[in-house]
Amino acid sequence: MVTDNGRLPLTREEIAEFRFEGEKFRLIDQSRGIWRPKGFEGALTIVTTFREPGKERPYEDEIGQDGLPRYMWEGDDPFLFTNVALRTSMQRQMPMIWFVGIGRAPARYQVVAPVFLVDEEAHLQRFVVAPMDASAIIPDVVGQESPIQEAMRRYLRTETTIRLHQPVFRASVLRAYETRCAVCNLGHYQLLDAAHIMPDRHDLGIASVVNGMALCKIHHAAFDSNILGVTPDFIVKIRPDLLEEIDGPMLQHGLKELHNNKLMKLPENKKEQPRKDLLELAYERFTSAGAA
Ligand SMILES: [Zn+2]
Structure with a gap:
């Protein structure tokens, strides 16, 4: 599987073609989200299907208060074989692969691996997913904590963002913008970032495309440092003092000439476009930074 180190999402067909030592090796079930290969005691992979923004997913996976994603049981029977397989993976601390759906037609999945199930919230019919086996620091979220536990939890939260949220966010944003910079239309993924409009809005979910824009490196840095702003009507603005400045071609063409331009690339699906309030x-x- 060519995933460019897990950065490029895969179609179901590409996942189905996976081979291990020359042999076809099934990685997902045809119809279920949880897959336990023959000979395995626990589940190896979990799938989260793509949810159209605004629509309910059949199984709603969420981000918990602790910043860690949740994975729902299949159905509500705790002893269904798939749920038992998940529990076994958790108890044995087995590394798993998580396929996160980030689009339809064609359906594409971001590969997130390894992940571990570190706790079960049976009353909510779901498991807690983490980027490492962190079961030792998950329990007793409430109550007294030692400074070490607190530091470990903070570390876990950061790792979760980097290892789980970030690749999914990047893949969904680049897909929505067809791998082009929103500001200048540059189309080379090596030079593109998935930029957050507002930082750290994990409440928006794991693939919060509406809080993102695909931006090339220079426009990402310009956006983050308030040299470049984007109005809620998708108009590019350049900080006033830079408009006065005379310098080389990057300043001239890369920034000044874009002032008052409309964004050159937006997701075709309106529901994936940046949210106006963000x-x-x-x-x-941007404006308050420019005035200072
Ligand atoms: Zn650009």
Whole structure:
């Protein structure tokens, strides 16, 4: 599987073609989200299907208070064989592969691996997913904590963002923008980032495309440092003092000439376009920084 180190999402067909030592090796079930290969005691892979923004997913996976994603049981029978397989993976601390659906037509999945199930919340019919076996620091979320436990939890939260949220976010944003910079239309993924409009909005879910824009490296840095702003109507603004400045071609063509331009690339699906309220917050940040 060519995933460019897990950065490029795969189609179901590509996942189905996976081979191990020359032999076809099934990685997902045809119809279920949980897959335990023959000879395995626990589940090896879990799948989260793509949810159209605004629509309910059949199984709603969420981010918990602790910042860790949740994976729902199949159905509500704790002893269904798939749920038992998940529990076994958790008890044996087996590394798993998580396929996160990030689009339809064609359905594409971001590969997130390894992940571990570190706890079960039976009353909510779900498991807790983490990027490492962190079961020792998950229990007793409430109550007294030692400074070490607190530090471990903070570390886990950071690792989770980097290893789980970030690749999924990047893949969904680049797909939505067809691997082009929103500001200048540059189309080379090596030079592109998935930029957050407002930082750290994990409440928006694991693939929060509406809080993202695909931006080339220079426009990402310009956006983050308030040299470049985007109005809620998708108009590019350049900080006033830079407009006065005379310098080389990068300043001239890469920044100044883009002032008052409309964004050159937006997701075709309106529901994946940047949310106006988030752009408004970011634009306020831009204008107040420019005035200072
Ligand atoms: Zn650009």
